[in-house]
Structure formats: C-alpha cells, structure tokens
Amino acid sequence: MALSEPAHEAEDDVRATDGRVPGRRGIATRRRLLDCTAQLLGKTSYRDIKVIDIAREAGTSPATFYQYFPDVEQAVLVLAEELATDAAELTVLVRGDWRGDKGASTARGIVEGFLEYYDRHRAVFRVVDLATEEGDLRFKQLRTRALGGITDALCETIREFQREGRLDAEIDPTATAFIMVAMLAHCAAHRYGFEFWGVRTSAQVDTLSRVLYWNVTGRKIKK
Amino acid sequence: MALSEPAHEAEDDVRATDGRVPGRRGIATRRRLLDCTAQLLGKTSYRDIKVIDIAREAGTSPATFYQYFPDVEQAVLVLAEELATDAAELTVLVRGDWRGDKGASTARGIVEGFLEYYDRHRAVFRVVDLATEEGDLRFKQLRTRALGGITDALCETIREFQREGRLDAEIDPTATAFIMVAMLAHCAAHRYGFEFWGVRTSAQVDTLSRVLYWNVTGRKIKK
DNA sequence: AGCGGAGGCTGACGCGGCGTCAGAAGCACG
C-alpha cells in the first residue's frame, strides 16, 4: 500500500467560506493570513492563538479572516497541506546509492535533509503531531502523506537488501521503515532538548546515520 | 550528568492560589478537579478545554477551580509532575540482565513496559510534548525528569558494554541512549497510526526490541 | 470618462467563557 498520495489543493480552486471564488486581491489576503498564522504559530503557544491576533498581524479585521477560513484550525490545516507537499524532497534523498562506501553518506544525507526539513516546518509540524495524537483524521492523513513518501522509499530499499539475502528474512520492512522515520521525527522535534543536555548536533547526526544505515543495509557503518 | 532528579510536590505542601493551606475537603476538591482535567484531556482537544468544562465535570463552579489553579495549564503541569514521578518504574526495567539469551527479553521488557507506561499517560504526555516543543521550560524539565531515568540507565549500560570492547569506542553512549528513547517515545505516541497502515503491534515490538538490543549490546538479536 | 456591479472589507452586535470579588454556606470545636 502506498502511503504517499499526490494530492494538493491547487491555488485556483480555493474558495471563500461562502463558496465564491476569490479574485487576485482575495487570494493575496488569504495568503497573508496564512503567513501570519504560521508566523504566530512560531512565537505563541497554539492554544493561545486568537483570530484577532492573526487579523491584527495581517493588518485586517477578524471578519475578514472568517471570510477565508471557518476557524484557526482550518488555516493550520492548509499550512499542513503545504508541509506535506513539500515533503517530496525527502523521498529523493532515499533513492541515493546504498552500496559500498556511498551508503554511509546516503544515510547521512537523509538524516541531515530530514532535520533541515523539520526545522523549516517546526511550528506547523508540532501542531500536526498534536492533532494527530488527539485523533483528528484530517491531520493524521496529512501527516501520513508528509512522511509516507520517505517511509515507502525506505521500506522498498530494505526489501531490496532483504531479497539479496543481506538482511534476515524475518525482519519486517514496513515496521522497520516506520520506526526509522519515527526516530528521525522525534529527534528532529526534540533536538534542542538534546543539545541542552550536552549531546551535540554532530553526535546526533552520527548516531542517527549509523542506526539508519545498519537497519537498511544490515551492515555496520565503516569509519 | 544525571537527568533524573527526585523531586515531587508532596501532597501536604499544596497551596491554594491565595497561599492558604487547604484542609481535607479542599484537598479532595483539588484532586477531583485534577482527575476531571485528565479525563477531559483524553476526550477533548487540549485547545478546547475550558475551565467551565472542568468545573461542570467536577460538579463545582469555575470560581472554585481558580481557588486551586491559576489556569488550566497549571493543572496540567501538576498532572505532568505525577507522570514524571511515575516514570521511575521504567528505570528498573533497564537494570535487567543484558548478557546472553536474557538480553533479548530484557530489551523486549523495556519496549513493552514503555508502551504500557505511555498508554497509561497518553493524554497528558501529548500536552507535555507540545509544550516542550513550544519552548515551555517547566514542561521541558518535567519531560526530562520523566525520560531521564531510563535514558541514564541505558547510557550506563551502553558504556559498560563499550568498556568491555563489545561496542566501538567511537559510539556516543549519551546520544545513542537519547535516540533509543526518542524512538520509543515516538512509536508509543503514534502506534495506532502504525496499526492503521498494517503494521501490527507485535511487529512493532519485535522491531523496536531488535534495534534496542543491537544498539545497547552491539550484537544482533538471536531468534 | 463615467458608470454599474461583482468582489472585498469591516463595524457592530449578541453570546459565552474568563478571572475576580464579596459574601454566603458548610463545618469543627468549645
């Protein structure tokens, strides 16, 4: 089963809450509201974000916000959609060369790419995670779409090594791929917590790369 | 550096918001409010929990809530404190026997214990995670106390195997321990998402145990 | 240029939760 579905709200079938199709100016206002939402998400607790704050930040009135989104959650949902679409770049990283010496740097590339990707979307991602855990299916689906690509790709690579007899047949490729992504996601989310306790970014990247490389290829990384 | 600090608000230096020390009845009311908060946290989005809901659920008035907590966040903070104290049970699991055949079941015991622990505290844990990621230091500290014990213990075990030459000297024990805990935490949080995609709990536990065992002992698990 | 009309914005309003009092109710003890 493929986890990544190539679906994304095109910029031209955007609707206002009353069903009308906005023109140029409307699209721009909507965009400004989204950007301000993202910005506030970065500096305020999600729980405390008020429509009136977003409106003020965007230099408009609360009523205008409601013209484009039924509530704050819906606006975040759109941001999350963009995050999911943006995640395609991660899949590419997995398609690198896993054989021989190249393997180690492919693993490292994934780790670095993932951390960078997460950092770029940190504020939105944490809301997606929360909503997913709270059982919200729309966010859950989006999260799956964001991380599904890289999971699928890892899964396929693992299966390949397994076919060649490098990895035990008993290993569950899907479970392993999922767990690798879980590891990456959680480390990305809490990396600054790590640093606070004396674990440097470089040590994190090294260790993550090692674990990833081993689980995909079945070999220990060479130094 | 030890991550786990044995500090916990004793039930008898509890204060009302005005500074007075509550009596029997007061303590009971406070407790009821905490329990209702936890309960609501399980069935409502954190963002939507209102003081008035908690009060209604507890069969009292909002004003009473404010007598014991300045806001909802503070109540959750107390719940989080209990979660952190409760985490001591996890540390014990790591102190098992890692040698020979016993090692595999020690690893499995940690995984199962961790998942069970997380499930019990799921609702509070996700708020702790969110607040931590949002940079709230009080929650971050609590989270560190909750997960610090098991991290420390794993770290020490890894170091031991390293001293015996079973693990490469280059491996960073702290980083590895942190990453193992990260893996566990994230899998615990999103395990039902996994199941939705066809990854059974048993496959998760198997794979987590394998990865954990390998990273701690340096050996592949025997089937 | 002038005008009509669709598209875009907002002021104003009723609603409901917030957080704070002062004072009412409950309880224990002499």
Place this chain on the structure above:
DNA sequence: CGTGCTTCTGACGCCGCGTCAGCCTCCGCT
C-alpha cells in the same frame, strides 16, 4: 448553639468569537 475558619459560588466587567448587513474598491464595459 454560637464562633471562627475553611470552602464555595453568584454576579460582574472584560474580551474574543462568529455573523450579519452594508460600505468601499476596483475592474470592465460602453
């Protein structure tokens, strides 16, 4: 049964929510 402390709550002003009707803007057409 009264006294004094603890506990609870009704009432209030405040503010953000979400929804209108109506106003402004700007485009396109003649």
